[in-house]
Amino acid sequence: MSIKAAKASDRTGEADLHGRPAVTMRRRGACPALAAPMPTGDGLLVRLRPAGGALTLSQFASLARSAADHGNGILEITARGNLQIRGLRAETVGQLAADIDAAGITVPDGPAIETSPLHGIDPEEVSDPAAMEMALRSTLRDQLASPRLAPKLSLIIDGGGAFGLSALSADIRIVAQSPAEWLVAINGDGETAMPVAIGPAEAAISAVGEIVSLLANLGQGSRARDIDPPLLRARFPAMDGIKFFPSGAAGIPLAGSHRLEDGKTILGVRPAFGQMRASDLIALLDLATDRGATAIRLAPGRGFFLIGLSADTVPAMQMAAAGLGFSTQPGDNTEHIAACAGAGACGSAFYETRTLARRLIGVAPALFDGSLTLHLSGCAKGCAHARPALTLTGSAEGYGLILNGLAADQPVERIAGGRIDFAIERLARSIEDNKDAGESTAACLTRLGATGASKALRQE
Template structure:
């Protein structure tokens, strides 16, 4: 029997079009100005509890999601969002660094260029597919790990490198870059709602996204205040956790909270003393606050039973993987726990991707979840399997060798096969 294929929808949950999955409807919210006040986040958490199942997420692209909605509760949640004064982004996704205009390390503030593209693309509403996106990188907090049909990267004041799909980059003045970006979007729209930039001439879909770490910890801002980046474990928490974060941010005098890439939030406008107190409160809430936290190196989707496509409870297995691999997470590798081969939590290739299929877990080295193949380790054996793999790798690492270099000279998939060999035949026979 061939591996069970995941459900592919060709769509994303949106504010006006929630998507159904295993635990009900998911509604995705991106504040149009990229920020929430602590009071707004607290109110959103309360709405998630009243109208959904109380679970909330921050996605890899820095969107907020409310899970477990029913058809009859979608409208009341949308009304609650409006009552909180939150304006959701509707239509084309144009992502800008969450600290654009405040980050002293950025080359250029991407907001004016993003606004010009949004205004120019209004006539394409309904013609572009829901996954079509634009990334405008002015520098600072990186968006290089995000997929984009059109990407603009600041190379100097008023100069932007434009890439359409996976074609070559061209450096253009800002006005010309905006015009070319809009021309590319029009060309995509002309191919139909199923089209992406990789369907255009000269784009082959083989580009590799950069591995970008989450923006964690203290960051200085241009106005003399501080920002503090943090995340919930694997990007998810219940309404009570989000409300407690809002309370902590308010007590610290934070100006706002900004959803950010790699499943993080960034609080801005903090003083040094307040930032230290805020960080301590976040740690007490179980948040990820430093790059050295092993959970910061692991992307995990919701998994079963929350996702209808899931083969395994990926997020529930995340702590097991973090504990086993903690000694090996030296900043040179990324781990991905995907409940199916779609790889929603980490579209880019990961150093190691543990992928649910046929009721078990396969391993991919230096590739996307879609590359998963047998052997499959039974779900029940996952804790022992990852502990064995991590211990074997640690024992074979040479002094001073990075984990990425170690994996490059060994065969982690072969080691996984060896660990799984005694049980793979049982899984295969059940599947066939």
């Protein structure tokens, strides 16, 4: 039996904070910005991306205090490196906005533009994505403000370097090819996106403007995948002859201590499953300030970099961070789990995803060899992970297990709620028993297939 996607609840007849008719904000694909917070199971949620993904430590601490004062004190960092503040009320969203302004935090209007997190400080960087973002927003200000653009239109500016953005998919990718040349590609990640233009910054910005114009003409909600190929080639007749350098791999992992080519040390920090309490974050930032950290860079992978620590302070900082619930070592099992907010934090979720995640780490260690992602989705919308994975989707009937798919896909097996720990433990044991020498968990699971997985789950 297939899992049907949970229907979004329409809120017609209401108005948002600016007196405009409200739109459905609980659907997958909506963007809960300050002007249009999203109703969830624990109040309103706001997502924001500070300019360049950069904050001072005092600014980040101010955000944490504001989250505690005006929300429920829970902050999240998304898979794309954006900030979310939970548990707000209609009357406190404006107070949060005032605090953001008072802290000197700039949140650009229009769609979020993700940039390489180490921009401006990475000696391996090919070209400065922050400067490109400023030029792009200035030149295309009116186009990017169009209400006809999709709320979650995604743009990436990848300057290259030690921590690139090749793993992130986007509607529009602008990738540095040399200090004076940029590639523009659409609809995909560093390997799959389709190149449409290449040239100096001015030409790249012009190409982005053409794409944005096409999307606006297609109508609200349109994404790059909806652009008709003949129309695209009519606008970009030279696209098939483009020669370019593919985006490099993501480079360094997020969590851990990293030494850049110029000898500077940065520390990658991951809250467990991307979620943290304001009090823990403030304590971490106080410690980091005392140890000489000077800046924060939000990063894809649900974490951030601490900039400015001296190498000799890093071990103590890592120990302190671990005591506050943050991971600062690569290879933590939580890195291989994509968990949405879950029940209690989202009105659409049918189970507590993070609670289950911690249990499964204990009972099914064979799943966490790094070869696959376990996606724990509270409902069929799949907000936490947009790619195929080993997925557990919640529903009123229990859990649906999808071997290599999305949360809305048809499950190979349905599992009753009270039996989920035992079922996944049996699946992990079956993988261990059937692994060939040197075979990964993902490869073994693929070989077992739906029949083998179902058999393992049904064993007593």
